[in-house]
Each structure stands twice: as C-alpha cells, then as structure tokens.
Amino acid sequence: MASHRRPKQTSRTRVTVLTATAAAAVALSAQAAQAAPAKQSVKSVKAKVDALYEQAEQATEKLNSATEKQQRLQQQVEVIQDEVAREQGELNDLQDDLGALASAQYRSGGIDPTLQLFLSADPDSYLDKASTLEALSTRQAEGLRQIAEKKRSLDQRKAEAAGKLSELGRTRAELGKKKKQVQGRLAEAQRLLNSLTAAQRAAVAAADAPAAGGSEHVDLGNATPASGRAAAALAAAETRINMPYVFSHSGPTSFDCSGLTMWAYAQADVRLPRTSQDQANAGTRLSMSQLQPGDLVLFYGDLHHIGLYAGNGMVLHAPHSGAVVRYESINNMPFQFGVRV
Structure with a gap:
C-alpha cells in the first residue's frame, strides 16, 4: 500500500531568503537596464519628439489649407445667399405686377372685343381702348417671360448655394480631422517628454538650443x-x-x-x-x-x-x-x- 506522507514544507526562513534574493536580482537588473543607455534614451526620445513635431507641422499646414478653404467657401456662400434673396425679391415683384395686371383685366370684364365694338356708342374711343388692351397683353407676355427667366436664374443660384453649403460641410469635417491629427501628435510628443526625468527634459531642451544659433x-x-x-x-x-x-x-x-x-x-x-x-x-x-x-x-x-x-x-x-x-x-x-x- 502506498504511503500518504505529507511533503516536507520549506522553512519560513528559506522562503524569506529566496524572496529577498529574487527581489535583489530584479532590482539589480532594473538598475542595469536604466543605467545602461540613459544618454541613448534621451537621444531616442528627442528623435521621436522631433519626428512628432515634424508630423504635427505637416498636419498644421494641411489644417491651414482647410481653414482657408472654409473661409473662402463661407464668403462664397454668403454672396450667393445674398443674390438668391435679391433675385427672390425681384421675382416676387414681377409676380405681383403680373397679378395686378390680371386683376385689372378681370375687372374690365372679359367681353368679346367685336361685341364691345358693336355696343360702343363711340367706336373711335373703343378702338383706342382696344390698342391699350393689346399693349397690356404684350406687357403680360413680357412679364411672364421675365418671370420664367428669373425663376431659372434663381433655381441655378439656389442649386449653386446648396452645392457650396455641402462642400462647406465636408470642409468643416476635414478641418476637425486635421485639428485632431495636430493635437494628437503634440499630445504624444508631450507624453514622451513627460516620461523623462527633469534632468533628461533639460538635456532634450539643451540639445535643441544650439541649433537655434541664439536670438x-x-x-x-x-x-x-x-x-x-x-x-x-x-x-x-x-x-x-x-x-x-x-x-x-x-x-x-x-x-x-x-x-x-x-x-x-x-x-x-x-x-x-x-x-x-x-x-x-x-x-x-x-x-x-x-x-x-x-x-x-x-x-x-x-x-x-x-x-x-x-x-x-x-x-x-x-x-x-x-x-x-x-x-x-x-x-x-x-x-x-x-x-x-
């Protein structure tokens, strides 16, 4: 029959010694890792920060371009909207004039011109009126032509305004993306700098300073x-x-x-x-x-x-x-x- 003995327990003293030894080994290896390339670490971080600054500047110029485009589009939209409002007013005036003309003709009674001449006590006076009615009719036709032309122009300007507004919306969205790109690169650079000690940050700043040639x-x-x-x-x-x-x-x-x-x-x-x-x-x-x-x-x-x-x-x-x-x-x-x- 197999024996069911308990395994021998490691003494508390031995565990303590082993733990202390392991901890010391970890500490020594960490110190060695830190001590090894402290200088190289600063150099490496500076290179990464410089690259991020360059990427941020690239994104900044794209942001500037999008901002300029937005401002240009905004101005164009405002001009077109002003023109649409003006043309709409002109169209309303034309329609009002034509409506007033139609009302006047309606009030005169829609009697057949031949019958009006037959019933007239003064044919010469009627003939004068008839020529006036013909002129009114020509004016009405011209009014309709002007209204149709103005409406076509107005529809074109409205479509142009809608297109510019749509482009403006896309540009604003692009602007938001470009701004986030710049802010993201700068935040990442700052995180890298914050990971350094104060002395290391000073070393990075000193490494950048000689390139300036002073002010x-x-x-x-x-x-x-x-x-x-x-x-x-x-x-x-x-x-x-x-x-x-x-x-x-x-x-x-x-x-x-x-x-x-x-x-x-x-x-x-x-x-x-x-x-x-x-x-x-x-x-x-x-x-x-x-x-x-x-x-x-x-x-x-x-x-x-x-x-x-x-x-x-x-x-x-x-x-x-x-x-x-x-x-x-x-x-x-x-x-x-x-x-x-």
Missing part, C-alpha cells in the same frame, strides 16, 4: 535685401523673436511657420497665401546661392516648412511646437529652394 548676437553678415518690401518683412519678423510657436496662429504674438512669413510680409503691404505650399508659388524661385535677406526659404520635400532668409546662412523662422521664433542655420533642415516675392 541675440547672431552674425547675419552684411548682405542687403533685394527689395524694400523684403527688408520691411524681415525687420517686422525680427520684432517677433522669442514669441511662441502655436499651430494655426498667424500673429501678432504667436505663430506657426507660414503664419510668421504671412504676417511679416503683411507689414510690408504684401499679401501672401496662408500655407507654405502656396507661398512657395508667390514669386521667383531661387537657389541657395541666390538668396538675399528677406527672401522666403522652403524646406522638406513636401514644402511643409518655411522661413525668412536672414543672411550669412541663417534663417529666421517659427520652428515647431514648444519653440519660439528664432534664428537657425539654413543647413539644419533640408533646403528646397528660396522665393523672392
């Missing part, structure tokens, strides 16, 4: 702007140095990249489009060697970033969320071409 004591050389408006735009932008980057803002105290260039040139009485891609077509394209202070400079293959050439290889721009308007070396970003407005 003061920057050597811009002695090149002269190509025009008075370029000089005025650059001078205006320089008054915005150290003001914050805020997506979809175009001044006067916060900016995104194309918002800064648009605002700066507006101070020189030049109206630029809202987005960097549209501003890229606002003048004559230039190579890097042709740049003069105040020229626009475009970066990245999709032209989602823009700034002002400041001279001596430096750009004045609004870089990205969390940064301020500042000077930076033109070589820190993939230059595409310049534009002389």
Whole structure:
C-alpha cells in the first residue's frame, strides 16, 4: 500500500531568503537596464519628439489649407445667399405686377372685343381702348417671360448655394480631422517628454538650443535685401523673436511657420497665401546661392516648412511646437529652394 506522507514544507526562513534574493536580482537588473543607455534614451526620445513635431507641422499646414478653404467657401456662400434673396425679391415683384395686371383685366370684364365694338356708342374711343388692351397683353407676355427667366436664374443660384453649403460641410469635417491629427501628435510628443526625468527634459531642451544659433548676437553678415518690401518683412519678423510657436496662429504674438512669413510680409503691404505650399508659388524661385535677406526659404520635400532668409546662412523662422521664433542655420533642415516675392 502506498504511503500518504505529507511533503516536507520549506522553512519560513528559506522562503524569506529566496524572496529577498529574487527581489535583489530584479532590482539589480532594473538598475542595469536604466543605467545602461540613459544618454541613448534621451537621444531616442528627442528623435521621436522631433519626428512628432515634424508630423504635427505637416498636419498644421494641411489644417491651414482647410481653414482657408472654409473661409473662402463661407464668403462664397454668403454672396450667393445674398443674390438668391435679391433675385427672390425681384421675382416676387414681377409676380405681383403680373397679378395686378390680371386683376385689372378681370375687372374690365372679359367681353368679346367685336361685341364691345358693336355696343360702343363711340367706336373711335373703343378702338383706342382696344390698342391699350393689346399693349397690356404684350406687357403680360413680357412679364411672364421675365418671370420664367428669373425663376431659372434663381433655381441655378439656389442649386449653386446648396452645392457650396455641402462642400462647406465636408470642409468643416476635414478641418476637425486635421485639428485632431495636430493635437494628437503634440499630445504624444508631450507624453514622451513627460516620461523623462527633469534632468533628461533639460538635456532634450539643451540639445535643441544650439541649433537655434541664439536670438541675440547672431552674425547675419552684411548682405542687403533685394527689395524694400523684403527688408520691411524681415525687420517686422525680427520684432517677433522669442514669441511662441502655436499651430494655426498667424500673429501678432504667436505663430506657426507660414503664419510668421504671412504676417511679416503683411507689414510690408504684401499679401501672401496662408500655407507654405502656396507661398512657395508667390514669386521667383531661387537657389541657395541666390538668396538675399528677406527672401522666403522652403524646406522638406513636401514644402511643409518655411522661413525668412536672414543672411550669412541663417534663417529666421517659427520652428515647431514648444519653440519660439528664432534664428537657425539654413543647413539644419533640408533646403528646397528660396522665393523672392
């Protein structure tokens, strides 16, 4: 018969020792993991944050484009609606005139013209009246023609208004999506930064700072702007140095990249489009060697970033969320071409 002995229990002391040993091993491995690439971790986080900022700026320019389209459509809808109201009023007036004419004819009695002539005591007077009736009839026909034409025009304008309103609705929906994309990228970047210690966040900020070239004591050389408006735009932008980057803002105290260039040139009485891609077509394209202070400079293959050439290889721009308007070396970003407005 098999024996039913109880297994021997491990002593409490042994369990305690084993637990302590395991805990120490886990702690040591965690410390080793943390200690190993603390520097690399900061570098990795910065690279991810920079990528997210770039994606946010790409989305911001699309947001700006959708916003501009919305504003344009809104203006078009308002113009068409005003025209519809005016044409409806004109149609109502025409219909009222025709109704008054029909009422007058009805009150005169619908007697056959030949019988009216036979019964008339004054045939000459009747003939005058008959010519008046013929003129009234012609006027009635013309009134009907005008009403039909006005109604066709009104129907076309109403259909156009309906189409623009539908397009406006789609644009507003697109606008909401683009805004969420920007906010999502920025929130993700902030989460990454929040995962770092205060010292690591300071290291990320320090790694970004040298690229700026500082806001003061920057050597811009002695090149002269190509025009008075370029000089005025650059001078205006320089008054915005150290003001914050805020997506979809175009001044006067916060900016995104194309918002800064648009605002700066507006101070020189030049109206630029809202987005960097549209501003890229606002003048004559230039190579890097042709740049003069105040020229626009475009970066990245999709032209989602823009700034002002400041001279001596430096750009004045609004870089990205969390940064301020500042000077930076033109070589820190993939230059595409310049534009002389």
